[in-house]
Amino acid sequence: MSDGGKGGQGQDGRGRGGQRGDGQGPVGIDELLDRVREDYERVGPDEAAAAAAEGALLVDIRYAALREKDGLIPGALIIERNELEWRLDPQGSHRAPQAVSHDLRVVVICNEGYASSLAVASLRQLGLHRATDLTGGFQAWRAAGLPVTL
Numbered sequence: 001m002s003d004g005g006k007g008g009q010g011q012d013g014r015g016r017g018g019q020r021g022d023g024q025g026p027v028g029i030d031e032l033l034d035r036v037r038e039d040y041e042r043v044g045p046d047e048a049a050a051a052a053a054e055g056a057l058l059v060d061i062r063y064a065a066l067r068e069k070d071g072l073i074p075g076a077l078i079i080e081r082n083e084l085e086w087r088l089d090p091q092g093s094h095r096a097p098q099a100v101s102h103d104l105r106v107v108v109i110c111n112e113g114y115a116s117s118l119a120v121a122s123l124r125q126l127g128l129h130r131a132t133d134l135t136g137g138f139q140a141w142r143a144a145g146l147p148v149t150l
Contacts, residue, residue: 036121045144056105071148113137
């Protein structure tokens with residue numbers, strides 16, 4: 001079926017993926033977050049620490065200024081958000097050495113747990129079906145008294 005030459009966009013030129021389910025226009029960020037989070041179970045700080053102890057890969061996607069200001073989670077792999085998919089795709093030519101399988105358990109960590117949810121949605125589209133994120137992000141990790149290095 002032709003899309004009228006709009007390159008995969010709807011009649012009004014907006015992308016179909018950003019449409020509300022009720023057909024009433026674009027989806028706002030809060031609704032988008034709710035939608036992507038329906039597809040997986042998020043973890044809290046203690047669950048993330050336990051997952052790491054069992055071999056899960058913690059991935060810190062915060063930008064450098066936040067890492068310098070607030071510190072690091074020991075053992076977490078640092079991958080800035082704009083490189084995440086390239087570094088964790090097990091089939092990718094730019095993958096990190098840890099990206100060995102689509103079955104890899106990944107816990108994505110941003111600053112407060114918002115950007116990480118969108119990142120997880122993208123990783124799941126790449127086939128990383130065990131990807132999840134940390135509810136509350138790095139700030140929740142630190143508030144829980146879990147290890148942080150400065």
